[in-house]
Amino acid sequence: MKRKELTHFPLLPMACLAMAICGSLRAQELVAAGDESKLDGLQRQINEQSRQLDDMRNSIETQERNLSQLQQALNEELLANARARGLPAPALSAGAMQVPAYAQSSAQQPARQPVGQAPESQSRPPEVAQIFDQPGVLTPSGTLVLEPGLQYGYSSNDRVALVGYTIIPALLIGLIDVRQVKTTSATAVLTARYGMGNRFEMEARLPYVYINSDTVSREIFTGTAVDRVFNANGSGMGDVEVTARYQLNQGGPDKPYYVAWLRYKSRTGTDLFEVTTDCVTRCIGNTTGTGLPMELPTGSGFNALQPGITWLFPSDPVVFFGSLSYLHNFKRSDVSRTVIGGQKEFLGDVEAGDIIGFNLGMGLALNEKAAISIGYDQNIIGKTKQNGEDVAGAVRVTLATLLLGGTYRFNDQVSLNVALGAGLTRDTPDLNFTVRVPVTF
Structure with missing residues (x-):
């Protein structure tokens, strides 16, 4: 084992x-x-x-x-701040951006520096004083501006009509029609503008019009030596307008800014075809009526579309600005007007003359709160057509106005803007005075 x-x-x-x-x-x-x-x-x-x-x-x-x-x-x-103050544009550089903190080490991260030159105040300084209907600087994105305003106008026009024949240059056989038309108007306007994005804004304009006219005449075919005074007035809602504006380019120091705009004007106001005219049968050739309206209209009576472009060119210490536009009045068909007694006078198709307009101006900021502007505005009005033909006596009319305006900023939300216009041609109103109070929300 x-x-x-x-x-x-x-x-x-x-x-x-x-x-x-x-x-x-x-x-x-x-x-x-x-x-x-x-x-x-x-x-x-x-x-x-x-x-x-x-x-x-x-x-x-x-x-x-x-x-x-x-x-x-x-x-x-x-740039807008400097432009509005009339100061030299600050030196701006895209390379002044800060690199995010998490992309740098604590040892390599430089001290943060301000980008460009900080504005002197927390809000935008006052813009160049507005003297034309179309402003040149758009409303900031997401900002609502309500602008109540009041416009006063006065015009006086003299007309002398000679009906007869001359025997010698110093002697007239016939009748003389002498008329003086003095018109006073006051328009209260509420304008609302809203900025949509950095380059687009919408505007709506709601006017209420009061107008009064006194016609002093010594009419033909009466043989009287006494002057007659014909008075008429009217009040009510005017023509509501809607405007869209879009800034086409960036612009910059010594580079122009271009703003394209499109305005639609309705015919919400009472027009000339709706008021009663002082005629018994027909105004043309009528010997018993003045041919003048018994009540003055508050609107033009025509829908209109007006494209245009506004430009601004900052050149320290001033800003040059202006615009070019074309207004087209849409034709109205089967038009009639009312005469005394409620009768209707058929006029057919009526098309008001189109308007070519342009203006030029210059603005200068005096300090942080005040600025002034001066400018020239001109409109060329075409002939009115009836049934495809020029209306008898229709002519092209040129309206020219010299404008001077100023603005003052009370605080960051409220400003006061005034503009005074003086007519330079016989057809232009003698005086226009406008007060606007834009309020920013």
């Missing part, structure tokens, strides 16, 4: 060695499997960090684009 145990005894170390070898191999396999699992985890971490870096890089690019847009907007704002 002992011999057998001694005989098999050498097999035990060999078995132990074999088991050790197997255990070692198994351990190596487990270690290898563990390393592979760790490598997979590290790879996933690397992939996740790469994705985060890509996201951060995209975020940095987005931030840089936003900063570029903010820089451009700030440049425009500073």
Whole structure:
């Protein structure tokens, strides 16, 4: 028995060695499997960090684009501020943008510097005084401006008509018609403007009109030596208008700004064809009526569309501005007018003359609150047509006005704007005085 145990005894170390070898191999396999699992985890971490870096890089690019847009907007704002004050435009640079903090190390991050030159006040300084109907500077995005205004106008026109024949240059055989027409008008206007985006705005204009006219005449075919006075007046809603404006370019120091606009004028006011005319049968050739309206109209009587373009050119210390426009009156068909007694006089198709207009002006800011402007406005009115033919006695008319205006800002929300116009031609109203009070919300 002992011999057998001694005989098999050498097999035990060999078995132990074999088991050790197997255990070692198994351990190596487990270690290898563990390393592979760790490598997979590290790879996933690397992939996740790469994705985060890509996201951060995209975020940095987005931030840089936003900063570029903010820089451009700030440049425009500073230019508008300098332009309105009549100061030299500040030096602006797109390279003054700040790099986001997370893109720099604390050791490399420079101290933040202001972009451009900060405005002298928290709000925009007063713009160039508005003297024309179309403003040149658009309303800021998301801003509502309500502008109540009052316009007073006065015109006086003298007319002398000679009916007869001349025997010698100094002697006239016949009748003389002398007329003086004096017209006074007052128009209360509520204007609302709203900025939509950085380059677009909408405007609505709601007028209420009061007009009075006195006609002093010594009429023909009457043989009287006494002057007669014919008085008429009218009041009510005027023609409602809607205007859209769009800034075409960026502009800049010594670079013009262009603003295109389109205005639609309705015929909501009482027109000349709706009021009663002082005629018994027909106005043409009528000897018993004056041919004048018993009540004055408050509207033009025609729908109209007016495209135009306004430009501003800042040249320190002043700003030059102006506009060019064309107004088209739409034809009205089957028109009749009312005469005394309620009778209707059929006129047919009537088309008012189109209007070509242009103006020029110059503005100068005196300080942070006050500015003045001076300008010239001219409109050329075409002939009125009836049934495709020129109306008898219709002529082209030129209206020319010299304008002087000023503005004063009370605070960041309220300003006062006044404009005085003097007529330069016989057909132009002698006086126009306008007061506007824009209120910003």
